[in-house]
Amino acid sequence: MTATTRNATTRPIDPQTRIGHVHLKVAHLERALDFYCGVLGFELRQRFGLSAAFIAAGGYHHHIGLNTWESQGGSPPPPGTTGLYHLAILYPTRLALADALRRLMAAGIQLDGAADHGVSEALYLRDPDENGVELYWDRPQEEWPMTPDGNLAMFTHPLNLDDLLSEPPLS
Numbered sequence: 001m002t003a004t005t006r007n008a009t010t011r012p013i014d015p016q017t018r019i020g021h022v023h024l025k026v027a028h029l030e031r032a033l034d035f036y037c038g039v040l041g042f043e044l045r046q047r048f049g050l051s052a053a054f055i056a057a058g059g060y061h062h063h064i065g066l067n068t069w070e071s072q073g074g075s076p077p078p079p080g081t082t083g084l085y086h087l088a089i090l091y092p093t094r095l096a097l098a099d100a101l102r103r104l105m106a107a108g109i110q111l112d113g114a115a116d117h118g119v120s121e122a123l124y125l126r127d128p129d130e131n132g133v134e135l136y137w138d139r140p141q142e143e144w145p146m147t148p149d150g151n152l153a154m155f156t157h158p159l160n161l162d163d164l165l166s167e168p169p170l171s
Contacts (some may be wrong), residue, residue, distance in 0.1 A: 023065035023086045024131055027074045029053060031128045032066045039107045040089070040100065040135075063089075076130035085122070086132025097121060097137045098167035114159035118145040119152070121159050 026032040036042045042055040045062050051069055054062035064087070077083050091097045099124060104111070112132075113124040122136035145153040147149055 003093055021065060022084075023067065024084075024087070024129070025071035025129075026066050026068060026073070026129045027071055028128070029066060029068050035128050036064060036066070041103065073128075084131060086134050088122075088134040088136060091135060091137045093168060094121065094137050094164070095167045097123070097135060098164050099170045100135045101159050101161065101164055102169065114161055114164075116155075116157045116159045118155050118157075120167065121164065123159070 024032070029050060029052070033044065033055070036055055037044055042057055042064065043059075045056050045060075046054045048067075051072075052065065052067040054065050056063045061066060077104070091100060104123070104125065109125060111123055111125050115122050118139075120136045120138045122134050125133050125135070127133050145155065147153045
């Protein structure tokens with residue numbers, strides 16, 4: 001896509017547009033389900049035998065599709081190739097993100113990083129197939145950092161995990 005193509009549309013996309021779901025190729029379906037359902041807490045919504053599953057939160061039809069149709073027993077793409085950088089899972093509150101961190105710690109899953117972006121706080125990790133995963137919550141929009149001329153001023157600072165863990169546990 002050229003700059004001319006990008007600028008050809010003068011009207012922005014409908015503001016209610018959302019990313020509906022992500023579908024991941026995985027090497028081992030059960031291992032992926034153990035991570036996404038067993039560790040993160042998503043619910044299995046539907047399964048297609050041993051080759052695919054659809055999982056979600058809150059009764060939605062699916063937020064994540066997992067399949068082995070072209071990847072059974074496969075390995076992750078090597079560094080230096082194109083593909084998915086990470087999928088991002090938006091938690092509704094800081095409390096819920098703290099719960100996610102506790103789940104990861106209980107499962108012995110290492111973080112690749114943790115950042116405060118001003119607009120959000122995020123945890124970065126890898127799933128069992130080495131897909132990048134970001135778990136985050138958004139601060140209320142009125143708290144987002146802005147420049148004096150009204151533009152967004154995101155940044156990346158280390159996230160204080162001890163402070164995040166000071167949030168009370170979910171019951």
